[in-house]
Each structure stands twice: as C-alpha cells, then as structure tokens.
Amino acid sequence: DAKTTQPPSMDCAEGRAANLPCNHSTISGNEYVYWYRQIHSQGPQYIIHGLKNNETNEMASLIITEDRKSSTLILPHATLRDTAVYYCIVRGHYKLSFGAGTTVTVRA
Amino acid sequence: ETGVTQTPRHLVMGMTNKKSLKCEQHLGHNAMYWYKQSAKKPLELMFVYNFKEQTENNSVPSRFSPECPNSSHLFLHLHTLQPEDSALYLCASSREIRPASGTYNEQFFGPGTRLTVL
Numbered sequence: 410d411a412k413t414t415q416p417p418s419m420d421c422a423e424g425r426a427a428n429l430p431c432n433h434s435t436i437s438g439n440e441y442v443y444w445y446r447q448i449h450s451q452g453p454q455y456i457i458h459g460l461k462n463n464e465t466n467e468m469a470s471l472i473i474t475e476d477r478k479s480s481t482l483i484l485p486h487a488t489l490r491d492t493a494v495y496y497c498i499v500r501g502h503y504k505l506s507f508g509a510g511t512t513v514t515v516r517a
Numbered sequence: 518e519t520g521v522t523q524t525p526r527h528l529v530m531g532m533t534n535k536k537s538l539k540c541e542q543h544l545g546h547n548a549m550y551w552y553k554q555s556a557k558k559p560l561e562l563m564f565v566y567n568f569k570e571q572t573e574n575n576s577v578p579s580r581f582s583p584e585c586p587n588s589s590h591l592f593l594h595l596h597t598l599q600p601e602d603s604a605l606y607l608c609a610s611s612r613e614i615r616p617a618s619g620t621y622n623e624q625f626f627g628p629g630t631r632l633t634v635l
Contacts, residue, residue, distance in 0.1 A: 441621065452519070452607050452626030453560070503548075503614045503621050504573075507560040 413497045418512040421491075427484040429511055431497030434478040440501040442473060444482045446493040453496065453507070456482065487515045520544040521627035523608050529633045532598060538630045540591040540608030547613035549591040550624065551583060554605040566591065567614045598634045605629045 414432040421427040433442065444456040457464055457471045459480070464471045470483040484491055496510040521542045530536050542549065551563040565573035566585040580602075582594040591608055607629045612622040 450605075450629075450631075452521070452609070452629050453624075454519070455623040455625065458623075500621055502616060503565075503611075504562060505560075505624060506562075509559060 413499055413508055415495075415497050415508065415511045417509065418514070421484075421487045421513060421515050423489060423515055423517050424486055427487040427491065427513060427515070429482040429484075429495050429497075429513065430479065431482070432479045433497070433499045436477050436499050437501065440499050442471065442477075442480050443498040443500050443505070444469070444471065445496045445498065445505070445507070446491075447496070447510070448490075448493040456495075458500075487513075489515050489517065491515050519625045519627065521608060521610055521625050523606075523627040523630050525630060526628065527631045527633075529635065530595070530598065531635050532600070534598075535594070535596040537595065538593040538606055538608075538632075540593075540610075540627055542589055542591075542608075542610035542625070542627075544610060544625060546610040546625075547588045548611045548622070549585060549588070550609040550611075551591065551593055552607040552609065552626075554607060554629070555601075556604070560607065564593075565614070572614065595632075598632075600634050603632055603634045605631055 443458040445453040447453045459471045473480045492515045494510040494512050524539045547568050549566045552560045554560045562575050563577045564583045569585050584592040608627045609624040611624045
C-alpha cells in the first residue's frame with residue numbers, strides 16, 4: 410500500500426469546518442483513499458472513502474486532487490465529539506494499514 | 518454501537534494464566550479480524566478469517582491462538598503471555614473478502630478489550 414503522510418496534530422474550533430490533509434504521492438491507479446477515526450478508548454470508525462471523485466456522506470466530505478497525490482477530509486461543522494485520531498489510509502486490497510494519524514482536538 | 522461486541526472490556530492476567538477474548542458480530546458479515554494496538558504504536562493486523570477459514574497470520578507468536586467457530590464469532594485464546602503483550606485488542610468484521618473482485622469492504626470495529634499482563 411502507498412504510504413501516507415498526515416500532520417501529527419491539529420486544533421479546530423467548535424462549529425467551524427475542520428480540514429484534514431493527507432499526502433499520498435505514491436498512490437497507484439487502483440488504490441482507494443479511506444478515512445477512519447478513533448475516539449479515545451474506542452475502536453476505529455469508518456468515515457468515508459473514494460477513488461477519484463469527491464465524495465460526501467452524512468459524516469464528512471472527501472476531496473481528492475486531480476493527480477490523486479493528496480486528499481482532504483472535511484468535517485463541515487466540528488463538534489466536541491469529533492475529537493479523535495483521524496487515519497488516512499491508501500488501500501489496494503482487503504487489509505487496512507493504520508499509521509500514526511492526526512490527533513484532532515475540537516475546542517469550545 | 519457498531520454491531521460488533523467484545524468481551525471482556527478489561528482483563529488483567531498473570532503470565533501463567535490462560536484466558537480468552539470473545540468477539541461477536543451482528544451484521545451478517547463473513548470476514549473477521551483481530552488487531553493489536555499497543556501504546557504509542559499503530560494498529561497491527563494479527564489474524565484474518567474469511568468464511569471461518571484463517572487467511573492471514575501476521576507472524577503472531579503461538580501464545581496467541583485464534584478460533585472462528587462460525588462467521589459471527591471470533592475468539593482469541595491467550596496463554597503464557599508476556600508483559601509486552603499488554604495492549605488494546607480490537608476485533609473487526611466486514612463483508613466477505615473477494616480479492617478478485619477488486620472491491621474492499623469497510624471494516625466495523627468493536628470497542629476492544631484492554632489487556633494488562635502482570
């Protein structure tokens with residue numbers, strides 16, 4: 410699987426949009442971009458995934474650049490309950506390879 | 518609630534004990550996974566089962582022994598563990614693994630069992 414690079418941490422104000430970047434410059438054509446998050450002391454939770462096109466669901470939006478070398482996860486209105494570690498994963502098969510992720514702290 | 522339950526949530530055991538972790542999924546899935554999450558380290562895949570057959574053993578020591586009696590249940594039997602085995606053990610499930618299809622199903626995780634080996 411392609412390696413991903415995420416900032417180790419970021420803060421966000423409650424009610425504002427949180428934009429989480431991920432670089433995956435070695436991604437290949439059949440690899441998907443997945444996002445999971447892990448709230449403290451819980452199991453990881455699936456958020457969203459995409460291949461080429463931008464995707465949106467009830468939790469978040471995923472913006473993938475045209476060259477697919479980077480992506481951004483957008484939480485449109487961050488709440489305190491969105492405080493978690495967010496993992497960007499490039500996936501070419503059934504396995505999920507988790508890195509260190511980005512620790513996102515939403516502040517009131 | 519993700520539809521994946523794990524028991525116990527917390528377990529403290531001595532190095533000579535034998536214990537088992539249990540995972541149950543209520544999602545109708547056919548693939549189940551064990552992961553280990555040690556402090557300050559990323560999640561590590563340990564075992565994968567697809568339709569009750571083990572398809573992956575990620576070089577896990579033999580003191581960890583998985584069992585998958587049916588597609589809804591997964592166990593991890595523990596014996597003669599070491600203190601460095603203390604970690605959060607996470608179970609996950611997904612729809613069946615079909616590598617040839619080129620599609621990869623989302624994994625749904627349980628809350629984990631926090632294991633402490635004394």
